[in-house]
Amino acid sequence: MAKQRKPAQPAPQEAATAASKPRETAASGLESFKELDQELRQEAPAPVAAPQGADDPKEDQPLPKEEPIRPFKAEPVRLRGRMTLEDAFQSIGQNCVQQIEANIPGVLKQNVESLHQMRVGLRRLRALLAMFEDLAAPPVALHADIEWLSGELGPARDWDVLADSTLERVQGFDASALRQAAHERATAHHAHILNVLREPRYLDLMTQLNEWLGERRWRADGALDKDSPLGERAARAALPLLRKAEKRLARRIDGLDEGDAPGRHRVRIAAKKARYAAEFFRDLLPARRVKRYVGHLEKLQDHLGLLNDMAVADHLLEELKGGSSQVAKQAAYVRGYMAASTEAHAQGLGKTLADVARRRITR
DSSP states (O other): OBBBBBOSSSSSOOOOOOSSSSSSEEEOOOOHHHHHHHHHHHHHHHHHHHHHTTTOOTOOOOOOOOOOOOOOOOOOOOOTTOBBBBHHHHHHHHHHHEEEEHHHHHHHTTBBHHHHHHHHHHHHHHHHHHHHHTTTTHHHHHHHHHHHHHHHHHHHHHHHHHHHTTGGOTTTTTOOHHHHHHHHHHHHHHHHHHHHHHHHHHHHHHHHHHHHHTTTTTTTTTBTTTTOGGGGGGHHHHHHHHHHHHHHHHHHHHOTTTTOOOHHHHHHHHHHHHHHHHHHGGGGGOOHHHHHHHHHHHHHHHHHHHHHHHHHHHHHHHHHHSOHHHHHHHHHHHHHHHHHHHHHHTTTTTHHHHHHHHSSSSO
């Protein structure tokens, strides 16, 4: 069952997402977002009198069931062999935006997994834009707003992971007071996100993003340059972009000191970008090769993700050292436990890194 936080305040009234055209598979969009937002804010309706002659309501009459929140994972990107690279870029970008928008209803209800999936959609979009930065760069202001939104969503997720996942790894220790303190921080950040979604900057961001993708506004004077790779068949033109992602990951791995937490994080980001790139163009690549490549990257991401969670936990626990005596003592203990666990897990990283460094999806 998806985890859901009790809202710390009513959901905002004016927040919305926008789409340049309706999306049948997305659960949000501008109008549905406003409707849900209004529904969450309004007071309970007054009782309606039963019509004359109607039977008295029975005490055991079941109440209407509230529709469960369903976080939306990324839908597979569907590309066709005759697509140009520009067609593929637009389809992938709109797929990422769809994932962001579809999770808004759950985020408004402070659902933990919905926020996670919204961030995944945003992260996929940022990876796509980085991949195409030399071919279809967004306007500076739009790019800045995307980075702003990413930064606003991050802290809530960090505290969620600490409270619901990382502390569970501490064996033989009662961290209930610390877990409660972490949940309180997470709840406050979830409430902040509701304010972020109310800001005109968010509405403008989603409007501009949908229009930029839908109207292909990266084109100079409304047309592609005749020599632009965007006009070539995607199956061929995507290969240099995939090779670039492979080489970047290999360089990061080659220069990594396994004990360097920031360096491990950079490798983790490069691995995510390489994996997203392979998944974006999966339909145009050999299926078995993609499956093997993505599988090795996922294994590396799991290892590095655990190490990153522990590094993030150390910074968050530092913030709690000034809390109540019980919380402060538990935080100090957990920081020591995480330091030892990090050292142990980092020692087994070399083999996984070496295995991924020699993998290629291109030939």
